[in-house]
Amino acid sequence: MDTSVSLLILAAGLGSRFGLAKQILQIPPLGLPLFAFSLQNAVKNGVTHAVIVTRSELANFFEANIFPRFLAIHFDIIFQDLVGPKLPRNRTKPWGTGHAVLCARDYIRGNFVVVNADDFYGAEAIGAAVNFVKKNNTECCCIGYPLIQTLSASGPVSRGIIEVDSENRATAITEVTQIQRLADGSIISLNSAKNFDSALLWPQRLVSLNLFGLSRDIFTILEQKFYSFLQKNQNSPTAEFYLPGAIVGANIFGRKLAMKMVPTQDYWFGVTYRGDIALVEERLRELVAKGLYT
Numbered sequence: 001m002d003t004s005v006s007l008l009i010l011a012a013g014l015g016s017r018f019g020l021a022k023q024i025l026q027i028p029p030l031g032l033p034l035f036a037f038s039l040q041n042a043v044k045n046g047v048t049h050a051v052i053v054t055r056s057e058l059a060n061f062f063e064a065n066i067f068p069r070f071l072a073i074h075f076d077i078i079f080q081d082l083v084g085p086k087l088p089r090n091r092t093k094p095w096g097t098g099h100a101v102l103c104a105r106d107y108i109r110g111n112f113v114v115v116n117a118d119d120f121y122g123a124e125a126i127g128a129a130v131n132f133v134k135k136n137n138t139e140c141c142c143i144g145y146p147l148i149q150t151l152s153a154s155g156p157v158s159r160g161i162i163e164v165d166s167e168n169r170a171t172a173i174t175e176v177t178q179i180q181r182l183a184d185g186s187i188i189s190l191n192s193a194k195n196f197d198s199a200l201l202w203p204q205r206l207v208s209l210n211l212f213g214l215s216r217d218i219f220t221i222l223e224q225k226f227y228s229f230l231q232k233n234q235n236s237p238t239a240e241f242y243l244p245g246a247i248v249g250a251n252i253f254g255r256k257l258a259m260k261m262v263p264t265q266d267y268w269f270g271v272t273y274r275g276d277i278a279l280v281e282e283r284l285r286e287l288v289a290k291g292l293y294t
Contacts, residue, residue, distance in 0.1 A: 096240030144206030
């Protein structure tokens, strides 16, 4: 078994709601996109290999701005839009995050950590995921953040609420949309049904932001699930094969590949709305001023 750990960066999203490619948004003071901080944190934890899954039209950005800056990292770059199956004529978006991870199968030799390109996860959280997969080959991990630390002041967000069993295994990630913090400090979903359990949204409830530490064995499960997905959605213009739904739940326990929930109190921030950019820049300036990133 290869004991090295790779960092897999998901950077193929269209950013249609935001209006531009968030994953390559260069933010002061360093003029770096958010995934560059995940790269720095991974390097600090001994990672020397990264795989970027992106779109072919973004190739020049990575080659000009990222590869020369991280010489300690060996990069592989994959263009999700060029990896089969072919998209139907009425579809522009990729097949989803689950397919993006599956695209990296031939480039990853050992266990790996998955991050979104447009999220800042924090050094502690990245380190926890890297060290988990260094020590575990029959377990995966889902890093959980307190909900209160992941909200946006600019508008409602969607979050994956992590459900666990008595052994702290993640049994499901329930996506709740339109989550917003009110002026009185309470947290609600503007899109909740009448039978929605408001207890899901207490401030310290742990949520997933697509930071996973995964065994390489997960590729076999993803391949099987993606095949089933395509049987139903081959010609769909919008259906997406999401990573959390494919790898979290009782389906992987039967294969002796448990998904542990690992909590963190680390800082997360991201750019959901354009109004978030100023706050993200402020936080990055604080971290750079402390000498944590260069």
